[in-house]
Amino acid sequence: MARVTLRNLAAHKIRLVLTAVAVILGVAFVAGTLVFTDTMNKRFDDLFDRVGQNVAVDVRSVKVVDSGGPDDSARPPLRESVLATVKNVPGVKDPVGTVDGYAALVGKNGKVVGTGQNGPPQLGTNWTGDGIARLASGRAPAAPGEVVVDKASAKKAGYAIGDGVTVLVKSGPQRATLVGTADIGDMMGATLVAFDTTTAQRLLLKPGYYSEIRMGSTGPDEATLRDRVAKALPSGTEAVTGAKLRDENKSAIASIMSFFRTFLLVFALISIFVGAFIIFNTFSMLVAQRTRELALLRAIGAARAQVTRAVIGEAVAVGFVGSTLGLLAGIGLAELLQSTTGSGGSLTFTATPVIWSYAVGIVVTVVSAYFPARRAAKVPPVAAMRDDVALPQRSMRIRLGVGSLLTLAGAALMGLGLFGHVSNPAVPVGAGAFAVFLGVALLAPVISKPVVRVLGWPFARLLRTPGRLARQNALRNPRRTAATASALMIGLALITAVNVLGSSMRSSVESQVDKQFGADYVIEPTGGGGLSPELVAKVKKTDGVTAAGAVYAGNGKVSGKRVAYSAGDTAEMLSGTRAKVVAGSAALPRDGMLVDEDTAKHNAWSVGSSVPMLFPDGRTETLKIAGIYAKNDFLGPRVISEGAYLAHTANPSVEVIIVTAHKADAATKHALEQSLSARPDVKVQDQAGLKADARKQVDGFVTFLTILLVMSVIIAAVGVINTLALSVIERTREIGLLRAIGISRRQLRRMIRAESVVIAVFGAVLGIGIGVAFGAALQHALRKEGLNVLSIPVGTLVTYLVVAAVIGVLAALWPAWRAGRMDVLKAISTE
Template identity: 70%
Template sequence: MMGKVTLRNLAAHKIRLVLTAVAVILGVAFVAGTLIFTDSMNKQFDDLFGRIGTNVAVDVRAKKVVEGDDDGMAAQPVPATVLKTLQGIDGVKDPQGNVNGYAAVVGKDGKIVGTAQDGPPQIGTNWSTGGTYDLASGRAPRGPDEVVIDAKTAEKGKLAVGDTTRVITAGPPARMRIVGLVDAGNLMGATLTGFDTPTAQRLMLKPGYFSDIEMGSTGPSQSELRDRVAKALPQNLEAVTGEKLREESKSDIAAMMSFFRTFLLVFALISIFVGSFIIFNTFSMLVAQRTRELALLRAIGAARGQVTRAVIGEAVAVGVVGSTLGLAAGAGLASLLQTQMGDAGQGGLTFTATPVIWSYVVGIVVTVVSAYFPARRAAKVPPVAAMRDDVALPQRSLRIRIALGSLLTLVGAGLIGTGLAGKGGNPPVPVGVGAFAVFVGVAMLAPVISVPVMKVLGAPFALLMGPPGRLARQNALRNPRRTAATAAALMIGLALITTVNVLGATTRASVDEQVDAQFGADYLVEVQGAGGIDAEAAQRIRTTPGVASASPTYEGNALVENKKAWYMSGDAAVIAKAAKLKITSGGTGIGDAGIMVDEGTAKARGWKVGAAVPVQFADGRTEQLRLAGVYAKSNLIGPRLISPQAHLRHTLKPTVTTVVVDASAPSAATKGALESSLKDYPNLKVSDQASLKADARKQVDGFVTFLTILLVMSVIIAAVGVVNTLALSVIERTREIGLLRAIGISRRQLRRMIRLESIMIAVFGAVLGMGIGVAFGAALQNALADKGLGVLAVPYGTLGIYLVVAAVIGVLAALWPAWRAGRMDVLKAISTE
């Protein structure tokens, strides 16, 4: 019987439950879209790496100074003489040396093809016939001025076989003729450039060296051949199986995609968390409106458990429908994400069981859990209540709610503080749990907070809008629990958006302060991408009219006390002036075997000026460097500054990353002259103090916008919640609305009343959320003050805009409920029980 009751109730409340399902759909869509998207990208990467090294049995490479590190800490490349040694080992088939490095192609428009900064790699290699890729047209390169490029790069750069183009590497741009196009398939946005082996060595490595040497097998297994090869290698080289080589490449991508999946799922969980408030509120109102009906069921013999199961059955139905539609919407979202990936997203979608399972698990479980407490309240309706006309569900005292909400808020704040202080091992966990506790705690306290706040927010409306304004304020105050539950959903989304915007404003202000305090050079010439500044470019900079001095700097990684350590290298006196270093002890006379460190590093290691600091460089050799000076913390220089002579002694192919420029008289004309001198170098950028700030702001603004867009989903769900609450409230107040119409209130005034009530609820949620967001942002800034966020900045203008947006959301959310209320028949409304 109760099954029929459940089906009847679903049919009777279609519109209300459809609105509830929207919250489920949006939350599930985020989860499903994330899982489908990352599964699709993983499949594309697997296909890409499946083509690489398919015939490689063993690969010979240099041992790494830091195990598992892939960003420049590898030892010296493999000498070409090793190739002859490998040819004499039994079982080795066709050993071949590879040269890999950075090489970018300049298109017809004079710009580098592909993303030069923080994008997919721009791969340069020595071309070998019969290798991983095949030529689509043309022929292989045969000399120092010939090159082959992948077909997609040629298409984007509007290049063809026979064209002459510039190729950017670590050295000077080389003018080369395109002699062939490579069929590279989907490189996921990367570019591929191939040279003959001598040219590749000269441009990207060093003559007589390979990045690695790969070989096939004439019979022995990969592990057996690896052991044979390893015995013939020098101590600084190692042999790995082709299978391990491919797994390493895949594991790096898998780690990246795992992080990206987790990152997106966090926002999906936020949307689901917000949606749970909507579901809870909707079922609470549905149960409250059906109190007499439920009492009648109890009166004719339905047990408490049956009533509970009937309501839960409705929740399961909503969860199933919402999950199904959410899964379909998730596929659309995944497709949209792929289109935003450019070339990396052209492989189509991959569907596995994982997103399907999780979509239904998340959708149904969240809906049922959110509806559980309203269902239990429904079961507690006494049968005698069926005999009363004014029956209503009993309301618990707010005392327990206030106590529990206060406790959760305080515990959450404590966990956030613990996580931000770096205690507890994994800071994101206590911070995330703490934020969750704060949101739940504030949501529990919201009914108490809403009464005084709504009185203040509603006062202008009551004063200026007459009876509709006064009625709207009374309606919002009538049921503080409902008002709070509706506003809480909007509170969460805007709290997180506000936190992101406060951090963005704080970062911009902090960067501006750091540039003002620590940037003392007139100009910096920086590399965009993975290349370098060659000697010819450096000479052009030095001879530019108006330039007084130009000093190159390098970057590198080393081991200091067996820990990976990034360092800068260059003329210490020039760098100290350019970065406005505050020397606290010693000086900048580091000579050809010296080092300077910041105060934090010196204190942590117990180093004093004159101490010997053992540094193991990328070539595996260790050198004792003398500590020449200690300086105050500098975010521009970092914790270590090493003499250029020491860096150059241990670097096979030195790469200048930045040139510090001082001008005789800094001006727009001097900057323009520098840019004109470097017009043949599209990978170099001239920056002054203003452009450094602008670049930093652009990066911060882009990241803030990206996070805000992801969080907008939760705000949309919250808006749906406002619509749902108002629609149910209109139904609940049908008789009241009829009486208002009967005593003379017009349809226009009635609609205005509902719109004003919606605006008050939305603005209340926004004020609460922005207050929490500012508090979160201030806490994060305080915790990260020593990491560079030294200035707290609150974007009041942006928050004002969000407040207006919240009011607009309130207006839009009220359109349908207000229209429906205005269309009610007065006599029927009055006669409604």
């Protein structure tokens, strides 16, 4: 039977190559993701090993309140006196205080190097001669007005050693001289600006303070030295070994890369799931076309198990070849991902991508081919003596029952995840979506008959005979039509759901801006450093401005749980956000707090309630509820006074500045922009600008997800080509008879193109319908998170229908050309 398997592979090369394309694309996605994330993990591991190679002990403040992210921004800074203390501990070698903060380099073109809020970090630090940076050229900064910049950023900005440069920090632009460049390894486009220690403290942190203190050892092991240092430290500080510091840094990056890997693998698995439909369809058709051949094998003594193994052997071969080519394509994809992230260097190869590539490719192919193989084994030997033999088909009743059950169960699981109280809603939602797709795919043959009749009607009217034949061909084998359409359905369903969700996000944000944005302008940073409180005074002096208030953001702990709050000029905040106080007073004393209705109800608070809040500096302050306001997405759930925030924050940072003007016109906006012209990392926005910015962010998110899902649509298009090509071969004699009775080549090609369009549009109709339902369910589940407007992008969905029709036309080009070139006499004589 091995020879039979090899002969069949050689006899159906083109058909199996098309099938392998589905495997190649899916495996490439998996392999590329794994190779890229392995490379990034290895690169960051090497970086942190390099950073901490001489660190035996690290001293830092205790993190009382988590910032909600992987960084250490929630740790209060250390006083310089701590450095003097650790210098006297026996065994300590070369202790040094480090200062970390935000510093952005402005290029000669006046633009900030880097890509703003969503781009790579813009790091400011003090030069210590150790850590991330190594001097590449020039010298270290030794006085105020001198800086070292990483060599990649210096090149992007157009600077050479000795040039005057502009550096943006939270307090404003700083002029300095570039005295050296640094090698910081591969940090995926991050920029680094290093000052002397005194200047770094003044500009990035606070005079007389360090972010942390690192030291080596003169002999004691890390654990022993850590214990010695810990005994000498004041309360509120801690000492950790260098090994723990390195592990923490690696763990933080590993968690980010793990999320990124999982995120991409989800889309890879969607592509593979779509490919499974194509593989199943292809092997089903191949088995159907070889019914007589299989019957002959049974007649000459082949057992059922041998026939099954022969077909499975073909699947293994296709899976192996597809996995191999997919792995190679995945390496290219990893290179592409690396280049788009601004990262260079060679890729890291481990056994993991290889193992998973072959496991996924071969297993999916074999599983998809298993049922056609079982069906092939059931062909009776007597069938070899008949001309009209066909494979037995199961009753549609079983499909109808199982499909209905899966669809209902999937909908129930999705409802549980979206509306129920479960610890991890992603699991039931994902399982439910998978069940719904399987259920609808099983129901598709039943659905296809009435829908295809409707979709094929225009072709029957316009194209007459070719159109009627196309509709009948699509109806002839509803299982085949459904399997081909289901592959396209899955991709378009997910794309539609993403677009419905994106459109709802845009509409919800615009609605929130209209209802809750009462200020004339908002000033916010485009980088990650925040704004200095002193900038508020400058804004107030701008012509046309009547009032300006700072808004801060912070975290604290209430009843042991981390909570977020806003702080600032309460009057300006309430006015600028159109917040409505429903109980108590809007006047907020130094020890007061405002909360929204949901927060008050959840905690059983009322006006006058006392709430102990633990701040990041380790101190607890009891705040009294002064007022309760209606839910406001701009304010958030809590507001505390500016005085309370500043009392517990060593390095205050303004998130946004709310501005009210005499007249909100172009002249006032221009005056504000001129007043802030020295800050290219700051933008001024009015209501229209806020909406446009929100639309841009949502559109970018939707586009990114759509691009990832397009892979599944490409695989589905390959499936349409494969199905039509095999269908043409299957109907060779029929096509010859049609040509013999007078149908022209042009009419024949029209028939096949029309059939392809009907199948593609049927898949699109199913997908868009399911996608709208998924998107509406997600929007409903996220209403409390601010997604309170359901918006269905009808124009976009119509475009998708047109695109599906175009896919149908393009997919039919080769099969139609092949059918048109058939020799009539040979086709008629084909058995």
